[in-house]
Amino acid sequence: MKVPREFYKGPKDIPHEEELSPGAPLCAGCGGLMTLRLMHKVLGENVVIVNAAGCMTLMATYPYSPIRSSWLYTTMGSVAAGAQGIRDALDIRRAKGKLSEQDEMKVLVLAGDGSTYDMGLSATSAAIHRRLDFWYLCYDNEAYGNTGFQMSSASPFASRTTTSPIGQQEPEGTFQEKKDMFELWRAQKPPYMATVSSHEVVDLAEKVKRSMAIKGPKLFLALAVCPTGWGFDPRMGDELAHLAVKTGIWPLKEAVDGVVRHTLIPSRFLPVEEYLRPQLRFRHLFEPAPHTEAMQAIQQKVDRYWEQVRKDEPAASPALNRGTSGT
């Protein structure tokens, strides 16, 4: 099931102009960068990107920047406050007649999961509370990537990070469940929020376009495939992003004024194994011996999630169908 398209029928309809030039010093196959590129295309020019410490910080490295729009690096914990200062100042200038139409800017926060789920949460929650008019793109690579892939509160259960290693005490590695950031935001009822995938480009573009008519805090939570941290061949990036959607691990949805609808529901779900197996961070679930219990727990959690979706959005959801590899 896909929600009807409003603006873009297919990938070819997405704006062709590039706001990011090639040559950023990030890893090949970086899903975060890909997501930013797509989102920025739709937002268009006149954007100021307010960045929190993370992998993307290295995009603008003096004297180079691949960004045609503007950029402000802040800190790891106060990126939303930086967005607040810029938005407020633009509004003040506008009210005083000191900001022409072409000087107006869209304010876009660009932050990783570590900043978003952990240190920056207070500043962000406060910005939502104040109804700040901004976009927030969290590229979620499910760990502190820039510092070498340590566990964050976005790291999923049973993933290995450098600070949740596999050991006798914790055979799963990360034993905590991933924080549900979508629901944390939703509790504050922002006017728009969405999850996106770099594979589902039309779904992503549609959401960005829809959000542009809306004033207030707008969240874009992107699963950002990370070849370096997750341990897979960069060429497989897009496929892995696709697998996250097809297994139901990364649901695509949006919420307008807190009301959720899923925007793409696979007609048949692949087993989570398909998504987990290619990644080094989950290798211990398969080798040396299969870790059936953990795998089942992951599958059950995904199944339960979609059962609930079926109850909440009966019209949109086909019966839960588990396919097999290759379908």
Add this chain to the structure above:
Amino acid sequence: MVRRMLTGNAAAAWGARLAQVEYVPAFPITPQTEIIESLATWFADGTLSGKFVTMDSEHSMVTAAGAAAATGVRTFTATSSQGLVYAMEALYTVSGWRVPFVLVNVSRGLSSPITLGPDHNDVLAARDAGFIQIHVETCQEVLDSVLMAFRIAEDVRVSLPTLVNLDGFFLSFTREPVEIPDAKLVQEFLPAFHPQHPVFSGSQSLAQGVAVLDGATYSYFRYQMHRALENALEVHEEVAEAFSRLFGRRYRALEEYGMADAEIVLVMAGSFATKGKAAVNRWREQGRKVGLLRLRMLRPQPAADIARSLIGRKAVGVIDQNISPGLGGILYQEVSGALASAGERVPVMRSFIGGLGGKDISQGEFDWVLEALDGAKPSDGPVPCQLLFTDAEYEQVRMALSIAGKSQGGTAS
């Protein structure tokens, strides 16, 4: 011009009001809160136009202040103590953006143990953050310094945030007669903000806070900030001159009190300098040649002026209202450094710690300092910093310890 009884906090708020600040991100903390409360009221009733916004923390508040200044509006904010150290990372961050705004800090001792009384450990923790630092003595000086701070910060030779420090309680909550300058004259002194630095605007692409990964380029930018801060000395002189032409009050980076023929000099900062000056007056009546040097501008450090002012004196005592555990008084180190870099020595230099957490420095303690300096000889050898503490205070603490069930003696004595 009107003359009114104002607290230091009210004077700070009036300074911001007369500067026609457009943006105030805020967060409450004692003893600063009245400043932001006054400003909130003035934005609410239309006295000020722009925006007042309550942030979730001082770390956020300083980030927002810097970001707004980087977007070209006149910005003011205020904090104190825990708030200033909570914002520490953001202080360094925004000064690196080279944006002008004014931050008032109302000094208060740092936790632990948590306290409300003033001392300077909070503001001195921020001395290397790339902010200009002005330490004031009176409520009038609070208001005047806020106005001057905007002009210094916004000068293209400087383009850095400026911190004005006043002492909690002794200034923040103490009413003094303050001349509130005429708004028209203030506008002449400080016209509306026309940013000299590039600001965020849709029609121009600007990257701020960009990563610099090689040491050479990093050194270049850091040293450039140092030079810009140094420029603030000259800019301060010009601004102080312009200020005195319009308002009749002349401020200097250092204030010399009774220094002309002084042989013994006390060095102090902040409102306790008033107590020091009273002591100087008393001693002068007794015919003793004592003066006081008040450090008003701490950053940039007017090193050459400090040296010029102290060279040739018999003895210098620095009274630090702060303590760097394991080192002693911070300003003592600063003053000694200024003398050393001038290639000069004063025969006797002594370090005193007084007024921590708002503890009074009594007449008796000042007298003790004077006698200690008078009797000191260069041959005394190394003398550690000395804590000013009266017998009555010792008795009071001893009582508290015994109530708390801690036996006397031990490390507390």
